[in-house]
């Protein structure tokens with residue numbers, strides 16, 4: 001099994017200047033994004049370790065509202081050892097969490113808010129923020145980016161103004177599709193699970209128009225459970 005520190009080396013960032021959007025997904029070997037409606041069932045020990053390592057390196061973890069609704073996101077935090085790593089680099093103890101929701105179909109009583117170690121940011125449209133944003137005023141900061149649609153580039157600019165340049169996006173597929181479509185993805189980390197699940201689960205990208213988007217392979221890690229971890233960087 002790769003150790004925590006070997007994963008830090010394999011996924012090291014070369015500098016923290018400038019916005020960088022890094023995606024992290026797990027997929028079955030036959031391309032399913034979920035098993036039983038969730039991604040966790042596809043993962044393994046190294047995958048969970050890698051998720052922690054990538055979170056430890058991030059200024060902000062970004063997720064779509066669909067992923068929050070399906071998976072819950074309460075209590076996201078890095079552990080004490082990683083807090084030390086972050087402090088040594090002048091980072092906040094914990095990464096921020098941002099939830100993207102165009103319609104604000106979120107519940108202020110959801111664990112993503114009630115168990116948060118840092119009050120999350122909800123990214124939405126000007127229209128939704130004006131109509132419904134006040135429901136979240138005691139549990140989150142509402143960040144309006146775009147009149148009737150979320151402007152993802154404006155969202156990243158707003159993150160950068162908060163000092164959040166290293167963005168780890170944990171999905172889901174529609175958010176990945178939107179970021180790809182907007183040409184805003186710098187890196188894709190994919191865990192390929194040695195499982196063939198069939199069923200109706202979709203792919204890791206949804207909603208992006210077909211195009212020949214080329215990335216190069218920056219690293220491959222394997223573990224003794226048969227998982228393969230690919231690190232792709234935009235060409």
Ligand SMILES: NC(=O)c1ccc[n+]([C@@H]2O[C@H](COP(=O)([O-])OP(=O)(O)OC[C@H]3O[C@@H](n4cnc5c(N)ncnc54)[C@H](OP(=O)(O)O)[C@@H]3O)[C@@H](O)[C@H]2O)c1
Nearest residue numbers: 025026039064065066067101102103171172173174175178
């Ligand atoms: N295998 C993996 O690594 C992995 C990772 C993440 C998720 N998943 C799975 O993926 C499934 C969820 O898929 P999904 O595609 O629905 O997830 P998603 O992208 O997290 O959620 C889609 C929702 O997020 C908001 N959203 C996404 N992009 C947006 C945009 N450009 N502008 C405005 N709002 C945007 C919208 O929320 P509103 O409806 O509130 O407007 C939209 O309905 C779940 O089953 C989850 O378990 C798997």
